[in-house]
Each structure stands twice: as C-alpha cells, then as structure tokens.
Amino acid sequence: TSKIAQAEKEGRTWWSFEYFPPRTPQGLANLYDRCQRMSELGPAFVDITMHAGGRTLDLTNDLVKIVQSYIGIETCMHLTCTNMPREKIDRALELAKEAGCRNILALRGDPPAGQHEWEPHAAGFTYAKELIAYIKEHYGDYFSIAVAGFPEGHPEAKEGRDVELKHLKEKLDAGADFIFTQMFYNYDIFAEWMKDIRAAGITCPVVPGVMPIQTYSGFQRATERFGTLVPQYFHDALTPIRDDDEMVRKVGTQLVGDLCKKIIDPNNGLGISGLHIYTMNLERGSRMLLEYLELGPTPQQVKSLPWTPSLTPKRR
Numbered sequence: 001t002s003k004i005a006q007a008e009k010e011g012r013t014w015w016s017f018e019y020f021p022p023r024t025p026q027g028l029a030n031l032y033d034r035c036q037r038m039s040e041l042g043p044a045f046v047d048i049t050m051h052a053g054g055r056t057l058d059l060t061n062d063l064v065k066i067v068q069s070y071i072g073i074e075t076c077m078h079l080t081c082t083n084m085p086r087e088k089i090d091r092a093l094e095l096a097k098e099a100g101c102r103n104i105l106a107l108r109g110d111p112p113a114g115q116h117e118w119e120p121h122a123a124g125f126t127y128a129k130e131l132i133a134y135i136k137e138h139y140g141d142y143f144s145i146a147v148a149g150f151p152e153g154h155p156e157a158k159e160g161r162d163v164e165l166k167h168l169k170e171k172l173d174a175g176a177d178f179i180f181t182q183m184f185y186n187y188d189i190f191a192e193w194m195k196d197i198r199a200a201g202i203t204c205p206v207v208p209g210v211m212p213i214q215t216y217s218g219f220q221r222a223t224e225r226f227g228t229l230v231p232q233y234f235h236d237a238l239t240p241i242r243d244d245d246e247m248v249r250k251v252g253t254q255l256v257g258d259l260c261k262k263i264i265d266p267n268n269g270l271g272i273s274g275l276h277i278y279t280m281n282l283e284r285g286s287r288m289l290l291e292y293l294e295l296g297p298t299p300q301q302v303k304s305l306p307w308t309p310s311l312t313p314k315r316r
C-alpha cells in the first residue's frame with residue numbers, strides 16, 4: 001500500500017505539501033533546502049506539479065527523484081496530457097518508477113500559457129480518464145492514482161453539475177484511488193459537493209486542497225487565477241491589513257486554520273482525514289497553519305529525521 005492509502009486507513013489527520021518546479025537553478029537549490037526543512041513538519045508525502053505543456057517535464061521528474069531518494073519523503077508526481085505524446089508519458093512514468101515514486105496525480109492539464117482552449121495532442125490523450133486507463137494497463141497496481149476534483153465546478157464545465165460528477169466518477173471507474181480537490185475557502189460549498197459526490201456513487205477518500213494565505217497579493221493572484229470564491233468575511237478581515245504582510249499571515253492563518261478545523265472535524269460526517277496543502281513553494285504559511293491546527297510529525301517521522309524538529313507532535 002502507498003503511504004496515502006496507509007494514512008487514510010489509520011484515520012489520523014495527515015497532510016501533503018505541493019511544490020512546483022522553479023524556473024532557475026537558484027530557485028531549485030532554494031526549494032531543495034526548503035523541502036528538506038519542511039520535512040520536519042511531517043507531510044505524509046510531497047506533490048510535485050507539472051507545468052502545462054510539459055515544459056518542466058524533466059524538472060518534475062528530477063524533483064521527484066530528489067525528494068523521494070535524497071530527502072526520503074514519499075512523492076506524488078503530477079502527470080498531465082497537455083502537449084504530451086504517449087512516448088513522453090511513458091518516459092515520465094518510467095522515470096517516476098525508477099525513482100521509487102508510487103503515486104501519480106493523473107490530470108488532463110491546463111492549456112499552455114497564452115492559449116485559452118485546451119487541445120489534445122494527436123498522439124496523446126483528451127481526458128484524464130484515458131491517462132488513468134493507460135497507467136492501469138501498463139503498470140497495474142504499481143502506482144496509486146489520484147485525480148482532480150472541483151468543489152466549485154470545473155471552469156470549463158458547460159453541462160452542469162450532474163454531468164461533471166459523471167465525468168469525475170468515470171475517472172474513478174477507470175482505476176483512480178483518491179480525489180485531490182482544487183483549493184476553496186467556502187466550507188458550505190465543499191460540504192455540499194461532498195454530499196453530491198457520495199450520492200453519485202463516488203466512495204473514494206477525498207483530500208481537500210488548502211492554500212495558506214502568505215501575502216495579500218499572492219492570495220489575490222491565486223484566487224483570481226482559479227476563480228476561487230472568497231467569502232465576504234475573508235475580505236472583511238484581510239482588506240484593512242492588506243499592506244502588513246505579518247498581519248496578513250497571522251489573520252490568514254486563523255481564517256484558513258478555522259476552515260481546516262471544520263473540514264477535518266470528525267463530527268461533520270464528511271470523513272476527511274487528509275489535507276492537500278498548496279505551499280506555493282513557501283514555508284511560513286504552511287508551518288503557521290500546522291502550528292495553529294496543533295499538528296506535527298508522528299514519533300516515527302521524528303525518529304527518521306537526522307535532526308530534532310522544532311515542532312512537537314500534539315494531536316497525533
């Protein structure tokens with residue numbers, strides 16, 4: 001079993017950190033250090049994204065190898081279909097396997113920068129479900145497969161919620177094991193969507209996407225880019241302090257932390273135990289969020305670290 005399945009089975013609260021491949025060698029060196037430092041926060045695994053268009057394909061593979069083999073944390077590699085002929089997909093999967101990575105987030109991918117409409121590659125796949133079927137066919141159960149879910153609806157969806165849920169279910173029927181969601185800040189929308197996916201016959205574990213608020217401009221950029229709905233009380237709390245980064249982080253941590261508390265509350269009936277944390281390659285927001293939630297590494301994780309972590313486990 002993968003670490004994801006293991007963590008889900010144990011029922012304890014767990015979390016993963018998502019990083020994207022930086023553009024420069026200096027950025028890569030910084031990320032390596034940060035990722036190593038953040039391993040003391042006890043992520044169950046680390047996600048490495050893939051730039052739409054396959055531009056960072058090699059970097060994604062390299063980062064997976066570095067994190068998996070040298071830092072020693074379980075990885076989940078994002079694999080997209082944008083501009084990807086089958087041979088590139090084969091290579092990415094082979095390299096992931098060689099690096100010891102056992103988890104793939106199978107995605108269709110965004111359109112490349114500057115392009116609005118998504119177009120399939122002539123020798124590739126059109127939907128994520130085809131990629132999942134392909135991975136299953138060639139690798140059997142070697143990889144755990146996660147897929148994307150959109151509590152606020154996929155931006156391209158034209159045919160309504162039921163059709164979208166049907167497409168989501170098709171990905172699970174094709175062999176996926178987990179759903180990682182797009183980030184959201186509205187608990188009610190998420191809870192409603194959870195009820196709808198369960199009613200649609202989707203039974204797999206769901207890992208909600210959470211983005212810590214680290215600066216006001218970063219928060220605004222991300223929510224605009226993904227069209228995320230921001231509750232009015234977030235605006236009310238953040239707008240007056242928008243120029244004070246320290247305050248934004250502090251108040252942002254409370255806002256996102258309280259949302260997380262509601263999400264992982266065992267009494268809410270949603271059965272959520274994992275959080276997918278969009279780090280934006282930064283450390284403090286994720287660290288502050290976990291401290292606020294009083295979450296830390298397991299004693300086992302602490303033992304495997306070559307140094308003593310500053311964060312002490314409280315809740316688990």
Ligand code: FAD
Pocket residue numbers: 048049050051052053078079080082105106107108109110111126127128129148149154156157158163164167171180181182183209
């Ligand atoms: P699909 O599930 O294939 O769906 C795409 C669209 O097609 C949806 O509207 C769906 O309803 C529709 N559809 C599906 N099947 C059918 C069908 N049979 N007939 C008609 N319509 C259909 N993007 C990146 O480029 N790189 C990343 O690393 C990355 N990481 C992500 C991580 C997470 C957790 C999430 C939530 C998203 C991520 N994305 C990433 C974004 C994602 O690639 C895009 O949102 C993309 O537009 C949708 O991908 P998908 O895998 O959900 O596609």
